[in-house]
Amino acid sequence: MAEPMKIRATLQGDIADVRILILHPMETGTRKDSKGDILPRHFIQNVAVTHNGKTVLDGQWSQAISRNPFLGLRVKGAKAGDRISVTWTDNKGDTRTDEVAVAAAL
Amino acid sequence: MIDPSRRTILKCAGAFGALTMGLVTGLVKSSNAVAAQWNKAGFESKAMAEALKALGAGTPVESKDIVITAPDIAENGAVVPVAIVSKIPNTQQISIIAEKNPRPLMATFDVSSGSEGYVSTRIKMGETSNVWAVVKADGNFFAAKKEVKITVGGCG
Numbered sequence: 001m002a003e004p005m006k007i008r009a010t011l012q013g014d015i016a017d018v019r020i021l022i023l024h025p026m027e028t029g030t031r032k033d034s035k036g037d038i039l040p041r042h043f044i045q046n047v048a049v050t051h052n053g054k055t056v057l058d059g060q061w062s063q064a065i066s067r068n069p070f071l072g073l074r075v076k077g078a079k080a081g082d083r084i085s086v087t088w089t090d091n092k093g094d095t096r097t098d099e100v101a102v103a104a105a106l
Numbered sequence: 107m108i109d110p111s112r113r114t115i116l117k118c119a120g121a122f123g124a125l126t127m128g129l130v131t132g133l134v135k136s137s138n139a140v141a142a143q144w145n146k147a148g149f150e151s152k153a154m155a156e157a158l159k160a161l162g163a164g165t166p167v168e169s170k171d172i173v174i175t176a177p178d179i180a181e182n183g184a185v186v187p188v189a190i191v192s193k194i195p196n197t198q199q200i201s202i203i204a205e206k207n208p209r210p211l212m213a214t215f216d217v218s219s220g221s222e223g224y225v226s227t228r229i230k231m232g233e234t235s236n237v238w239a240v241v242k243a244d245g246n247f248f249a250a251k252k253e254v255k256i257t258v259g260g261c262g
Contacts, residue, residue: 015222028230030208045144049221056220062149064204064212064230066185066260072226076219 002096009075009084009102016078016102018049020071020086028063044069046089051075052082080104148211154203157211158240161201163247166240169194172250174239175226183231184260190239192223192248199242200225205251206235230260 003023009016022044029041043063049056049071057073075084085099148160158164175189190200200223201214207230215225223241231237236251 051220054218054220056218057225058216058218059225060144060149060214062209062212064207064209066228066230070187070226070228072189072224074222074224076222 002094005086005088005096005098007084007086007098007100009078009082009100011078011080011102011105013105014077014079016051016075016082016084018073018075018084020049022047022069022071022088024067024069024088024090026063026065026067026069042090042092044088044090046087047071048087049073049075050083050085050087051078053085075102078102145211145214148214149209151211152209154205154210154238157203160211161214161240161242161247163201163240163242163249166247166249169241169248169250172239172241172248174237174250174252176237176252176254178253179255179257180231181257182260183233183256183258186229186231186237186254186256186260187226188229188237189226190224190241192239192241192243194223194241194243194248196244197223197241198244201240201242202227202229203238203240204229204231204235205238207232231256232259 006021009018024044025042027039027042031039033039041063044061047059056075080102082102083099087097089095148157151157151160171193173191180186197217199216202212203210212229234255236253238249238251241248
């Protein structure tokens with residue numbers, strides 16, 4: 001079971017500044033372990049972000065994205081309390097979805 | 107930090123085992139169908155020209171309306187923060203390419219009208235190279251580049 005994501009969505013005017021931190025090894029398939037065996041490639045392929053159920057960003061990644069990936073985006077026309085949901089799927093078929101509400105500006 | 111509602115859901119999953127499993131499988135399938143097809147040709151390509159071809163970009167036009175924010179010198183190639191802003195109207199797609207990586211194409215983001223032409227993430231780079239942002243807007247391709255010097259490579 002994958003670890004939960006950390007998602008923060010803060011309102012700036014009518015734009016929600018969304019910051020996502022995913023816990024994932026993002027193994028490139030070129031690294032070796034202490035015995036010299038190659039660690040198999042294991043990385044997130046698809047990331048989708050929805051705003052109140054409507055897709056606003058649909059990303060495809062390669063193994064070149066850093067370990068424990070960060071993703072930042074800005075969603076237009078957002079209001080406090082809107083739902084931002086993030087789903088990722090990796091090359092082993094593992095998947096996880098997390099959702100947060102947009103927080104009002106400080 | 108244990109979310110009580112999550113605990114409840116897990117307990118329910120135990121009680122309604124078979125039923126819930128069926129539902130979960132259904133959900134996973136439908137979400138996969140919605141997600142864009144992973145661009146295998148592009149992500150497996152070993153040269154930037156190949157990657158551009160797989161994106162359908164050909165030779166993109168260099169544009170000053172794309173701003174790449176990345177460090178001039180990155181000490182650790184395993185974590186290079188990159189942010190891309192496209193001020194081109196109707197930006198549909200933003201891709202990130204590191205010219206000298208073993209597999210140059212790193213990420214493609216389909217940006218819908220609901221989000222600004224902005225993405226930021228962190229990438230791995232093997233050596234000093236240009237980082238390209240390739241933007242698709244109204245079916246045309248534009249690009250911008252920025253050189254990032256790498257002290258220690260992050261591929262191996």
